[in-house]
Amino acid sequence: MASQEELKKIRDDIDWANLGFSYMPVKTHIRASYRNGAWNKGELLPDPTITMSIAATCLHYGQAAFEGLKAFRCKDGAVRVFRPDENANRLNLSASRLLGPAFSVEFFNDLVRRVVLDNIEYVPPYGSGGSLYIRPLYIGVGPQIGVAPSSDYDLLIMVMPVGPYYKGGMKPVRALVIEDYDRAAPLGTGTIKLGGNYGASLKPAKIAKEKGFPIPLFMDPKTHQYVDEFGTSNFFGITKKGVYATPDSPSILGSVTNKSLQQIAEDLGMKVERRHIHRNELGDFAEVGACGTAVVITPVSEIVTVEKTYFYGETCGPTLKKLYNHMTGIQYGELPDTHHWLFEI
Ligand SMILES: Cc1ncc(COP(=O)(O)O)c(C=O)c1O
Structure with a gap:
């Protein structure tokens, strides 16, 4: 895990006009857990690593789904996310196909709001063409050796600044x-x-x-x-x-x-x-x-x-x-x- 000073240096060195589409450590991600039949309300965590059982179902039986959406720094200075309800619904569709528990759109949007807010300094400025990429990940984390769905799940959301794909026009x-x-x-x-x-x-x-x-x-x-x-x-x-x-x-x-x-x-x-x-x-x-x-x-x-x-x-x-x-x-x-x-x- 990067130290506070290393994180600050990475953040200070961001070249907003030349961002690519690659992983970058940021301040926090948010992680909600489903245990004993219920979701907790999620926690902002600075450490971008996960510890889990070597028998977690996401590792063996593919109980893993994800999403991709973006937050934009708008012309009026406000930060807005594009259609998070749609991603919440699609992730629920993935979850239900994996026999994982559902969650409400409000729950998902609340996690999105909190993680974006906590990492607001990573939203590229208006005019740079960049945006904050938001990557939710839904995984079965309970240990299981027979092929069956997990009883425990994590829904985590990470964010990172990304650049416009087209710097010099849209090249076919x-x-x-x-x-x-x-x-x-x-x-x-x-x-x-x-x-x-x-x-x-x-x-x-x-x-x-x-x-x-x-x-x-x-x-x-x-x-x-x-x-x-x-x-x-x-x-x-x-x-x-x-x-x-x-x-x-x-x-x-x-x-x-x-x-x-x-x-x-x-x-x-x-x-x-x-x-x-x-x-x-x-x-x-x-x-x-x-x-x-x-x-x-x-x-x-x-x-x-x-x-x-x-x-x-x-x-x-x-x-x-x-x-x-x-x-x-x-x-x-x-x-x-x-x-x-x-x-x-
Ligand atoms: C296979 C596939 N199709 C389509 C899309 C585009 O979907 P969206 O517009 O929701 O990003 C993606 C990217 O998420 C994808 O991976």
Whole structure:
């Protein structure tokens, strides 16, 4: 654990304009525990290490789920979190699939509020383009050697400042369709945010990267005929007719960013379609984007499949740019929050 002086030096040395997306020790994280059938109200802890039984179920049987959301220093100086209710609900969905106990949205939001408040000096200043990344983690910690759910759980939330992904504009990236691996099973856990899903995606993501493709695109695991999602983000495209289209699939994660972008697209007068997208339809798009909390939107320049390569351009398209500006405008308090997405700290 870093000493007070080391922490202060790390904090004082932060270059707000050049933050990346990497781990950094901060003042505290918050940890709530479920013991004897009830959640305690959580505690702010300076030590970023955990002690647990070597037989904890999160280590052996994958009883581990997480979330990702962000707090922003807005134009008026206030700090606001983007749609924490959505992450609370999604984490509850993960918990219920793991047979872990539920918690209320109010309980989750209270933990978020307390940990952000205690680490408020780590929220990047308005104008730097950065934000405070909030990473909740839900784990079964009780010892268990037969395959069964734990009776004890921890819900902890860590935070760290992160930078804008795009410093010099949104540069489109190449995507490779993964033909030999799936990230989720047809009736598996693709719709929830289990740690194990990401373990399964490491190898195909590495293969794609080594071939020169920063992001892998997965097809539906049952038929490999329909588009599912990218490794860590949802797929959406703007058709040549100007329609926002995104896959409807039982094996993809319900992205908060995608849901928000669909609403923004509708607000901007666009037609939105959630439907199966056949791989042969990849040629119908004028623009393609990957969307998620970390980046909001990553424009995709081309998608390579075994049969064909589809090109969408080397510069970010106008609709993706408009959606990105609108979304970040709401997040930084530059545009009205008409849907009440921001949770004030
Ligand atoms: C597999 C996957 N899909 C989609 C997303 C985007 O979800 P969100 O917009 O809620 O961050 C993520 C990131 O959390 C992800 O890991």
